[in-house]
Amino acid sequence: MITSEEIIKELETGLKSFSLNPKMQNVGIVEKNNDGVIVASGLSQVEMGELVSFEDGSEGFVLNLNEDSVSIILLGKGENIKEGDTVKRTGRLLSINASEDLLERVINPLGEPLDGKAKIKKGKDMPIEKIAPGIVEREPVSEPVKTGIKAIDAMIPIGRGQRELIIGDRGLGKTAIAIDTIINQAAQKNLKPLICIYVAIGQKQSRVAQIIDKLKEADALKFTIIVSSSASDSAASQYLAPYAGVAIAEYFLEKGKDVLIVYDDLTKHAWAYRQISLVLKRPAGREAYPGDIFYLHSRLLERAVKLNKENGGGSITALPIIETQANDVSAYIPTNVISITDGQIYLQEDLFHAGIRPAISVGLSVSRVGGSAQTSAMKSISGIMRIELSQYNDLAAFAQFGSELDPVTAAQLERGKRTIEILKQPQYQPLPEALEYLSIWAVSNGKLDDIPVNQIQKFETEYHEYMKRNHKKIIDDLSKGNKPNDDLVKQIEKATSEFKKTFKF
């Protein structure tokens, strides 16, 4: 309850900061209103990206400064704006109100609630456009973001502050990987909590609603913010969405927190920017994208950062998503984003249809900096598995031509099949690191060699249950992330042998 003294004090402080000094205004006149783009004359002192306000109260931001006119992108509908109307400078750059109040909320890129709940309380205005932190403020990626997906945590590890692209055709489970990662944060206890921001760009509203439901179901919405600009929203809104998301992330970063931000997806973001650029009559380049399309994404993804201790030690991890057409990663936008990010998780259609889900192509996926963030436990077993898997891929191609194989090759092939089988994982079921370790340990150490391939998943489920039920200490020890000592390995071996005796197939 606020006391009357507090209310008066707040009013007084407010009035102190208010100035009655004469004010100079810079105004312009609306000349044209075409497709949500206003061309105005005057406004000789306006800055690029500055917010301007119209007579009817609607706002826009400046995206083009011409010789004697400026082009303004409308943030609202602006149906009442007509030729001859006055437009005023506001002196403010585009910003979003950020606070802890945003957690568990769904907002649009302007910070207005979309979930029908109460108005969001005034927090701090964070600039939508900001220069990314420089080299001095950064430190190398060292802590992991645990996705709960075996294939990723083992072979393509993601670190806090990294930018890892998720790329693939439509319907292959790109969003599922991002959502699984968010869901998995609910189960993390040993690491610093991760605040998650999911930015939906140009998506169907029903799809966003489904994702929200999923997060709610998994109890992951409480640490998640959803910034949504759906397919029916204006191109300007879609263009702003990822910047709004990262501005919110920077609010938490300033407080030394770790943030995970998912941009779903940047292909549609590029489309929105192309649309704006064409309406603004900017020269069109390859695939009709404007010349600064690379900068559009590089300046966004550069804001993903791991700050050093002197600057709070927070981090922003970015998971941009790119949708390819017919597996073509050499298209304009995919190659741009691949070159900006610190690695990519590549999803392939043939793997997906072969029942390998998540359909991650291990050969084409890479994490350039995540290795240093991987826990020593995972590092100790993932190397072996990766080698076995690449050997299997090579041998499998040759084995197609010959019927007779020597025993060593046959054994490698059998091991490879089991490794692929163990890496399969259902959607929305991320695993804790200890269980991931046990699965990979079992397959890499030949404990599954005598289990039929079609029984591997059943084996894994029951094995996890058995270990959780009967060997809690092993699970707890593995959860610490340290490389297991000989004693622990012996215990795991003993427990696995015991379980195998009971497993029926």
Place this chain on the structure above:
Amino acid sequence: MTKKELKLLAHNSYTKGFLDAKKVKRIAKLLRVIELRQYIKELKKFEQGKTVRIVVPNMEMVNQTMVNKVRAKYPNKRVIVDEDPELILGVKIIDNDLIYELNLKNSLENINKYMIEQYDN
């Protein structure tokens, strides 16, 4: 004729800083309707750029000293005095796209806006 050429034409319609009626008439005769429209638009813009408007709530408030002061500040511009009772008190000076607000109406509007921004959320 392009927009740029018409702009240049409007610029050249001035002699010694003043709009030359003879030149304007000669140019207007040669232009098509659509071009004439753009030419007028450009002339208006030039005129706006060359004019400073002093807006006061009551004409009785205006004295020559005040106008002279403004004229001295803008030696190359024409100074016009207008009346707008809505200002309540004070003055408003319009220099092309720059507006200097030194009046009560603007102050009250600012207070209102500030209060809404601060306390309505």
